[in-house]
Amino acid sequence: MRNEDQQPEADRPVTEEVEEGQALQSRRGLLRIATLGTAAIVTVKPGIANAAVSGITCSIPVPQSSQAGKWIKKDGTVVNPNTAQSYDPPETPLKGEDVKNSLAYGTRYSGYNQNATNAFNNYIKKLTMGKQGYTCYSSIQSRI
Structure with missing residues (x-):
């Protein structure tokens, strides 16, 4: 069949x-x-x-250029110079690699103590879309 x-x-x-x-x-x-x-x-x-x-290779200005001359308080807010518990910001933008290492491993930024480094990191963590350095920070976040 x-x-x-x-x-x-x-x-x-x-x-x-x-x-x-x-x-x-x-x-x-x-x-x-x-x-x-x-x-x-x-x-x-x-x-x-x-x-x-x-x-x-990216960099993050601390604070952004529209706030030049301002200092960074330990909680990451931008304040007037010589405010209590605030730090003189870096003269040049922070390098992406340095920020990544500081956020991931707790390293300090060259020339700054741990308290200043923590203040800068708190500022960076508060960056939002549209601010200088946000794109760099978001690309660093994806690698941490």
């Missing part, structure tokens, strides 16, 4: 040929999607590598 799969091509019903055609089209569609997905992954990888480097 012969089953349907063993029938010669001429004896197969037309509906079976239509089903095979649809299955072939859906397989081709899946291949197209897989190909596009592979291209997207290849395209994204250089961007990820570039982001990894930017976390090391």
Whole structure:
């Protein structure tokens, strides 16, 4: 006895040929999607590598340039110079690598004691979108 799969091509019903055609089209569609997905992954990888480097080379001004001349209080707020429990900010922006090490491992910024470093870190932790240094800080956060 012969089953349907063993029938010669001429004896197969037309509906079976239509089903095979649809299955072939859906397989081709899946291949197209897989190909596009592979291209997207290849395209994204250089961007990820570039982001990894930017976390090391970026910098964070403390405080931002619109608040130049202000000092940083130990809780991270920006205050007038010589306010109690506040620290003279760094003359140059802090390097991303230094900020990363300080936040992750508790290292001090060169030329500053631990209290000043903590005040600067508290300022950095309060950065919000739109402020200078926020993009650098967010890229550092993704690596800690």
